[in-house]
Amino acid sequence: MLDWSTLETWLTRIKTAALTALDTETTSLDPFAARLVGLSLATAPGQACYIPLGHAGPDTPAQLPLEAVLARLKPWLESDRHLKVGQNLKYDQHVFANHGIALAGIAHDTLLQSYVLESDKGHDLDQLASRHLGLATLAYADLCGKGAKQIGFEQVPVPLAAAYAAEDADISLRLHQTLFPRIEAEPGLARVYRDIEMPTREVLFKMERAGILIDADLLAQQSHELGQKILDLEQRAFALAGQPFNLGSPKQLAEILFAKLGLPVKKKTPGGAPSTDEEVLTELALDYPLPKLLLEHRSLAKLKSTYTDKLPRMINPATGRVHTHFSQATAVTGRLASSEPNLQNIPVRTEAGRRIRAAFVAPAGCSIVSADYSQVELRIMAHLSGDARLLEAFARGEDVHRATAAEIFGVAPEAVGPEQRRVAKTINFGLIYGMSAFGLARNLGLERSAAQTYIDRYFARYPGVARYMETIRAQAHRQGYVETVFGRRLMLPDIKSRNVGRRQGAERAAINAPMQGTAADLIKLAMVAVQNWLSAAQLKSRIVLQVHDELVLEVPDAELMQVRQQLPDLMAGVARLAVPLVVEVGAGPNWEAAH
C-alpha cells in the first residue's frame, strides 16, 4: 500500500472490524533497537495489507511517510475498544513504544494460544501455520538470508516484503480462528489463557520496558579483583600440573588429571569422555591438591565471564538500565524464561556471588523490595496430595524440613540434628523432582539401599504423598498429560515411549510439572494482582524482575512502607489452597540487601 486513499479504506475497515490481526516489520529483532519498516493488517482470511514505511533498498518505490501514517493510525492503535490479535504482540508493543505509541486493545496473542494448547511444541508462526493450517509460509530467512550475509528487513524489496508481511498478519488471524475455539472448549485452558497468560503478557511488557539499574563501576571493580585471583589460581594450577594448559578446556584438563597425573576417573560424560565436573572435582579434592584449585578457578571464571564482565555491556545506553527479555512461551511447565541477559540466574549461593547481586541497585530515592513465596512447591505438594501430616505441618507453620526429619528418623523435632535436617531437605527436593533411590543416593553420597530405606520411611509417614505420586503417574499414562491446580496442561508424549529412559523421564516430568507449574501459575497471578494494585493506586513502584518464586520491585521511598505491608498479603492471597501461602519480604538499597 503506497497511497493515502487505500490507507483510508483500510482505516475504515479496521475501525469496524471485530478483530484485526496486526504485525510489524522492523530493522532489528532486538525490541529496544527495532524501528518500524512496515506494518501489516488483516481483517478477514485472505484480506490483508502491508504498509511499507521505512524500506531503504534499491528500487524502493515512494512510500507513505512514516510519521504521518503513524499519526493517522495512532488513535486506532491506542484504542482499547479496537481489538487486535497478533503473534507475540509484546514485541510489536515495544516497537510501537519506540515510536511513542502505546499499543492497546490487545485481545489475543496466537503465541500464547499455542503455548496454552501445546506448551511442549514449537510456537514459531511458520511451525504453527504448518501444524494447524497445513500451510507452508514464506520464511524470514528466505527474505533476509541468515548468518553473516543476513540483511535488514528494510533492504528487502517492497513487493517481496509485502507478500511476506501481509501473509503473517493473515496467518495470525487464521490461527486465532482455529486455536481460540479449541481453548474456549476447555474451561481449564480458557482460564489459564484469559486469567493468567494474557494479563501476564501486559505485565511482562511493562517489566521489560522498565529494566533494572545496575552499578557498572562496582562490577568493573569486581571483574578486576576476580581477574587477579583467577591469574593467581592459574599459576598455582600450572605448578601442580607441571605444565601450563587451558583451565577452561575440559578436554585439556582431563588429559592432565587422568592421563598425566593418573587420578582416578569417577564418571563419564554423556559423550563417554572422563568427566571433570564439580561433583567429580569435589570428590578428587579429598585426596589431591589440584582439583580444589580448579574448583575455585571454575567458580570465579564463571562469575567474571558471565556476570561481572558481561552485565555492564548489557546496559541500554538510552535508558541506562538493563532490559532482559522474558519469554512467556519457552518453559514447558509454565515458568518464564529470561534471556539477553538472563536475570533469573544471578548468583546468590556463594559470598562472591552475592557481591554481584549487590550491584543490582535502586536509583536515588528508591529501594529494592524482594518478596518470595516460602517453600511454595512443597506447599503445593501438600495441597495436591492432601497428605494429612504434611498439611498439618504447614498449618502449624512448622519448619517443614525439620518436621520431615523428625518423621523419618523417629525423633522429636527439637532433637533433629543439622545432618538429619539436611537429609530431609534433600528428600523433600527429591520428591518434587520425581526422584529415584539412585538419584537420592547419589545426591546424599549414600548406598542406594540406604536411600531406599529413607524413601520407604518417608512414604510410610506420608502415605498421602505416596498415593499422590502413584495417582499422577497413572493419570499421565491414561491421559497423556498432567495439569496444574489452575488447569494448565503439560503434554507428555514420551509417557508411551518404548524407550525405558524416555518413558521414565516423562514419569518424573509428570510428577514435577503439577508442582512447578502451579507455582508458576501462582506467581503469574501475583504479578497481575500486584500490577493492577500499583496501577489502580497510582503508585510509582514498578515490578522489575520475577525469579520463579520471587518478585523484585523498585519502590520510591514515599511508597516503601505501604508496599512492604501490602505486597506479601496481595501475593499470598491470589489463591486459597489447602495450605497457607507464606510470603517473605525484604527491602534495601540493592537486591542483595533486600534478601
Added chain:
DNA sequence: TAAGTCACG
C-alpha cells in the same frame, strides 16, 4: 554447531 560445565529456582 555440539559438548561440557555451571549459574539460578
Added chain:
DNA sequence: ACGTACGTGACTTAT
C-alpha cells in the same frame, strides 16, 4: 536389564 532428580540460559572450547 536399564539409566537415573525437574525446569531454564550462557559461557568456553573444539570441531
